[in-house]
Amino acid sequence: MNKSLYSSLQLDVLKELANIGGGNAATAISQLVGKFVNMNVPTIDILDYNEIYEKIMAEDTEVVAVSMRVMGMESGNFLFVTTPKNAEILVRMMMPEGVQLSDELEYSAISELVNIVVTSYLNALSRMLDLSLISSVPALTVDMFGAILSYAYMESEQYDDQVMIIKNEFTYDGAKVESSLYFIPKPGVLDSLFKQIGV
Incomplete structure (x- = not known):
C-alpha cells in the first residue's frame, strides 16, 4: 500500500497528533536540560518499505538509530533515525556545558531523547482515543540504514509494508537538526486508528 490510499484529511489528523506530541516533547526536553528546545513536524508521510530508500534515505547511509x-x-x-553529525548536536543539546562525553553518556542522552519523543506521541494518542499503550526500553544501534530498517521488520514477522514517517526538526541554539521517526505498524x-478517530 501507499499513502494514496489515505485521504488528505487522514494525513492532516496524523500531522496534528504529531504536532501535539512534538510540542509536549519539546516542553519535556526543555525542562529536563534547562535550555529552550523547539521541535516542529514539517512533514508526515505513509510509504511502502521500498519507497523509503528511493525517497527518504539510501540503504548504505550510516545512521544512529533508536x-x-x-x-x-x-x-x-518506532525507529528514530538521524545522521552521526546530527546525533552529536542532539547529544550536546541534552548534556550540560563542559561535560566530558563518553560513548555511554552519548548513547544514554540520545536514548532518553527518543524515549521522551515517543512517549509524548503515545500519550497524545492515548488521550485522544482512550487507549492503553506501553513502550519498551529504547535500544540504540549505529549501522547502515538498510540493515537497521530490515531488522526492524524482521523483529516481528507480521509487520505491515506501510511505514509512517514523521520528520522531526529540532531547533536549538540557532541551529536546526533534522531526524526521522518511523512507525512500522502491524497489519x-x-x-484501525483512522476508524477510531472517525476519519
Missing part, C-alpha cells in the same frame, strides 16, 4: 516497541491494541515499532493498525 528503536522502541509499542505494545497494546495498536502495536508496532491493520493504521486503518
Whole structure:
C-alpha cells in the first residue's frame, strides 16, 4: 500500500497528533536540560518499505538509530533515525556545558531523547482515543540504514509494508537538526486508528 490510499484529511489528523506530541516533547526536553528546545513536524508521510530508500534515505547511509516497541491494541515499532553529525548536536543539546562525553553518556542522552519523543506521541494518542499503550526500553544501534530498517521488520514477522514517517526538526541554539521517526505498524493498525478517530 501507499499513502494514496489515505485521504488528505487522514494525513492532516496524523500531522496534528504529531504536532501535539512534538510540542509536549519539546516542553519535556526543555525542562529536563534547562535550555529552550523547539521541535516542529514539517512533514508526515505513509510509504511502502521500498519507497523509503528511493525517497527518504539510501540503504548504505550510516545512521544512529533508536528503536522502541509499542505494545497494546495498536502495536508496532518506532525507529528514530538521524545522521552521526546530527546525533552529536542532539547529544550536546541534552548534556550540560563542559561535560566530558563518553560513548555511554552519548548513547544514554540520545536514548532518553527518543524515549521522551515517543512517549509524548503515545500519550497524545492515548488521550485522544482512550487507549492503553506501553513502550519498551529504547535500544540504540549505529549501522547502515538498510540493515537497521530490515531488522526492524524482521523483529516481528507480521509487520505491515506501510511505514509512517514523521520528520522531526529540532531547533536549538540557532541551529536546526533534522531526524526521522518511523512507525512500522502491524497489519491493520493504521486503518484501525483512522476508524477510531472517525476519519
